[in-house]
Amino acid sequence: MSSSTPAPWWRTAAVYQVLPRSFADGGGDGVGDLAGLRARLPYLAELGVDAVWVTPWYPSPMVDNGYDVADYRDVDAVLGGLGQAEAFVQEAHALGLRVLVDIVPNHTSDAHAWFRAALAGDARARARYLFRPGRGEGGALPPNDWESCFGGPSWTRTTDADGRPGEWYLHSFAPEQPDLDWRNPEVRAEFVDVLRFWFDRGVDGFRVDVAHGLVKEAGLPDALGRDRRTEEHPGWDQDEVHEVYREWREVADSYDPPRVFVAEAWVARPERLPLYLRSDELHMAFEFEPLHVTWREGPWRRVVERGLATAALTGAPSAWALTNHDVVRQVTRYARTQWPERGSNESERARWGTEEPDLALGRTRARAAALLTTALPGLVYVYEGEELGLEEVEDIPTERRLDPIHTRSGGRDPGRDGSRVPLPWSGDRPPYGFSPPGAPEPWLPQPPGWGPLTAAAQEQDPDSTLALYRCALGLRHELMAGPLVWHEAPDGVLAFARGTTVVWVNFGPDDVPLPAGRRVVLASGPAPDGVLPVDTAAWLVPDEEGSR
Ligand code: BGC
Numbered sequence: 267m268s269s270s271t272p273a274p275w276w277r278t279a280a281v282y283q284v285l286p287r288s289f290a291d292g293g294g295d296g297v298g299d300l301a302g303l304r305a306r307l308p309y310l311a312e313l314g315v316d317a318v319w320v321t322p323w324y325p326s327p328m329v330d331n332g333y334d335v336a337d338y339r340d341v342d343a344v345l346g347g348l349g350q351a352e353a354f355v356q357e358a359h360a361l362g363l364r365v366l367v368d369i370v371p372n373h374t375s376d377a378h379a380w381f382r383a384a385l386a387g388d389a390r391a392r393a394r395y396l397f398r399p400g401r402g403e404g405g406a407l408p409p410n411d412w413e414s415c416f417g418g419p420s421w422t423r424t425t426d427a428d429g430r431p432g433e434w435y436l437h438s439f440a441p442e443q444p445d446l447d448w449r450n451p452e453v454r455a456e457f458v459d460v461l462r463f464w465f466d467r468g469v470d471g472f473r474v475d476v477a478h479g480l481v482k483e484a485g486l487p488d489a490l491g492r493d494r495r496t497e498e499h500p501g502w503d504q505d506e507v508h509e510v511y512r513e514w515r516e517v518a519d520s521y522d523p524p525r526v527f528v529a530e531a532w533v534a535r536p537e538r539l540p541l542y543l544r545s546d547e548l549h550m551a552f553e554f555e556p557l558h559v560t561w562r563e564g565p566w567r568r569v570v571e572r573g574l575a576t577a578a579l580t581g582a583p584s585a586w587a588l589t590n591h592d593v594v595r596q597v598t599r600y601a602r603t604q605w606p607e608r609g610s611n612e613s614e615r616a617r618w619g620t621e622e623p624d625l626a627l628g629r630t631r632a633r634a635a636a637l638l639t640t641a642l643p644g645l646v647y648v649y650e651g652e653e654l655g656l657e658e659v660e661d662i663p664t665e666r667r668l669d670p671i672h673t674r675s676g677g678r679d680p681g682r683d684g685s686r687v688p689l690p691w692s693g694d695r696p697p698y699g700f701s702p703p704g705a706p707e708p709w710l711p712q713p714p715g716w717g718p719l720t721a722a723a724q725e726q727d728p729d730s731t732l733a734l735y736r737c738a739l740g741l742r743h744e745l746m747a748g749p750l751v752w753h754e755a756p757d758g759v760l761a762f763a764r765g766t767t768v769v770w771v772n773f774g775p776d777d778v779p780l781p782a783g784r785r786v787v788l789a790s791g792p793a794p795d796g797v798l799p800v801d802t803a804a805w806l807v808p809d810e811e812g813s814r
Contacts, residue, residue: 275364276471276526276549276645277583279316280739283649285331285591286323286345287709288688291701293346296708298688298700300341300350304357306691309721313653313732314739317364319473319528321591323351324370327377329442330670331591331686333368333475334375338460355468364470366528371457371510372476373443381444384435387427394453395444396436397424398486408434411488412501415439417674420501436486438479438501440670448480448510457510461517461525471518471526477542477551478531481507495610498534511547528552528585536572543580550585552647556639557593558611560604561631561801563760563773567752570642570760574750577644584644588635589652595685596635598658601628615680618660629655630801633734633790634771637803638760640738641746641769648735651689654719655731658684659712666711687712692722737788738805745787745805759798771803785809 284303292301300323310318322332325342332342341351355365374381383391398409400423408421415438422441426432436445446453461472483500492499511527518525529551531542542548555569573584588596594614601623605613632655640646662683667673669681688708690698694717697708717723724730748765755761758774767787772778777799780786784806786793791802798804 274523274526275316278643278743279364279645280314280640280742281317281319281366281645281647282310282313282315283319283321283587283590283647285321285650285686287332288686289650290689290691291697291705291708294702294705295344296697296701296706297344299344300346300354304350304354307354307357307361307363311361311363312736313648314736315363315648317366317470318358319366319647320368321473322368322370322475327375327442328668329375329440331668331682333370334373334377334440334443335370336375336377337379338369338457339463352467359468365468366471366473366526367464367469368475369457369460369472370475371446371448372479373437373439373445376442376444384444385424390452394447394450396447396482396486397433398436400434405431405433409436410486411490412436412438412486412499413489413494414674415494416670417679436482438476440674445482446480448507449484454510454513458513458517461514465517465521465525469525470523471528471549474527474529474531474548477511477529477548478503478507478533480510495532496534503531503533503538508541508544508547511542515546515548526550536576539576540580543576543582545581548582550582550645552585552587555608556586556588557590558608558614560606560608561600561635561773562604562607563758563771565607566638566771566773567760570750574643584642585647586639586642586644587647587649588632588639589649589685590647591649591686592682593685595656595658596632596652597625597628597655598623598660599628600631600635601625601657611682612679618680623657623660625657627801628657629731630791633731634801634803636731636735637738637788637790637805638769638771640742641762641764641767641805643746643750643764646742648739649685651687653732653735654690654721654724656687656689656716656719659687659710660684661713662687662711668710683710686710690716690720692720693717694720734788734790741788741805745807766808768806769803770798770806772798772800775800780804780806783809 287298289298290302290306291298323341324335325337326332341348358365399405401407408419412420414420421434423434424432481504527548529548531551533539553573559565559569577584602621667683669683672681687710688700692699696712724732745767746764751763753761756778760771780796786804787807789804
């Protein structure tokens with residue numbers, strides 16, 4: 267890139283993540299849809315984001331919240347179908363918003379035509395998946411010892427046409443999500459075609475689901491107890507996966523403007539992540555540590571340093587996110603005793619019922635965290651409802667929970683539904699304007715008490731979390747230019763500069779005096795008389811810069 271070429275939009279974007287079924291219900295059936303999303307596009311433009319990422323909108327039996335795709339070239343009728351999606355892309359573009367959608371290449375739904383044909387015995391269709399004979403007498407044992415990410419074995423046995431037990435197929439997630447065989451050229455060709463299908467419809471890029479998982483180690487050897495999340499596992503992160511992304515990058519670059527990819531890539535060894543970010547592969551990868559890091563200064567500093575080091579090494583911008591549809595919302599994470607360094611999805615969810623969350627404290631910290639991440643170099647992803655300060659809904663009745671993590675754990679793990687509850691837009695009781703009047707109850711129950719958190723209520727309040735996000739997103743392009751430079755600060759305070767703007771985040775136990783010669787331009791809570799209270803963040807500009 268020459269110095270006169272402007273940086274592409276995505277290098278510094280704020281991207282808003284939408285779960286279409288939980289965002290807004292236009293059709294009045296209790297399920298969010300694209301009509302609802304289209305009607306709320308002005309809200310997103312006003313929030314100040316640059317792009318919208320829509321999680322899977324394809325036809326799906328919804329075993330895993332749409333990450334079980336039955337047809338990659340269509341949109342679920344419940345959401346309004348393909349025509350609604352095309353209208354949405356055009357309207358978003360007219361408002362200056364880019365559109366990213368999810369691509370789910372590791373697995374299809376078991377309702378996908380390919381898998382149905384495979385089960386019916388079509389040899390060519392079977393070769394697109396990972397069918398293997400079982401081990402042991404009569405093939406009664408799974409082909410290897412891999413565990414599914416959702417619990418239980420990674421293999422399900424099929425029944426042959428004559429009614430006898432047949433081969434097994436691999437599923438890294440639920441049994442309804444059979445893994446594809448990415449060593450099969452037909453699979454590769456199919457997804458190139460799918461990418462083009464959506465790029466031709468104006469989609470600006472894709473979030474790549476389980477980007478590290480597509481290719482498995484040849485021969486599918488046993489994992490010998492290795493943990494998929496923390497150790498090298500033969501089901502993840504094989505060198506051959508990079509051939510896939512080199513091919514995809516050529517496709518993305520053949521468009522004007524070039525399209526982009528953001529990877530969901532979990533790697534056991536941090537030095538493997540930059541491989542996905544080579545200049546002829548994916549454009550960026552999510553930083554996952556902020557989803558679990560504890561609310562403390564030292565751990566946060568290490569997280570930021572590691573992210574910036576990866577960016578420096580690869581030239582890819584850091585993609586920061588405080589939360590998403592897979593983790594406990596940050597208000598609730600910060601509302602309980604903080605881990606020494608970091609927690610995990612499982613450890614956070616295990617705290618439900620064991621320690622009452624102090625939600626007011628969690629909200630105060632979440633607001634400070636927002637001023638921290640929106641100030642960092644790179645992109646910031648905002649998950650729907652975090653701008654309203656929503657907490658995790660922890661008391662969804664068992665019979666209403668849908669996440670396979672919940673069902674497959676025998677109910678021990680509450681699963682991820684609590685972060686996916688439909689948004690509150692207005693009013694003081696469910697459905698809080700999520701659906702039009704007369705609609706059935708939203709597909710996941712909303713809690714009582716969200717009246718003050720609705721978008722309409724917060725729009726009236728200049729001190730609301732919504733107002734804070736609007737200010738931060740509105741100012742960040744202007745105020746957060748230049749590399750991050752660490753500053754000295756009192757104990758417990760994380761301090762850095764971006765150009766002439768200085769950011770202080772007080773994680774410590776005491777209020778601290780703010781630096782002299784600077785004025786607070788934005789603070790996450792009251793910061794009277796030159797003091798930065800505990801659990802508060804502030805953006806500071808030199809005194810002489812004009813007032814806002
Ligand atoms: C998605 C999850 C999903 C899993 C399987 C993850 O990366 O974010 O929501 O359950 O992939 O597709």
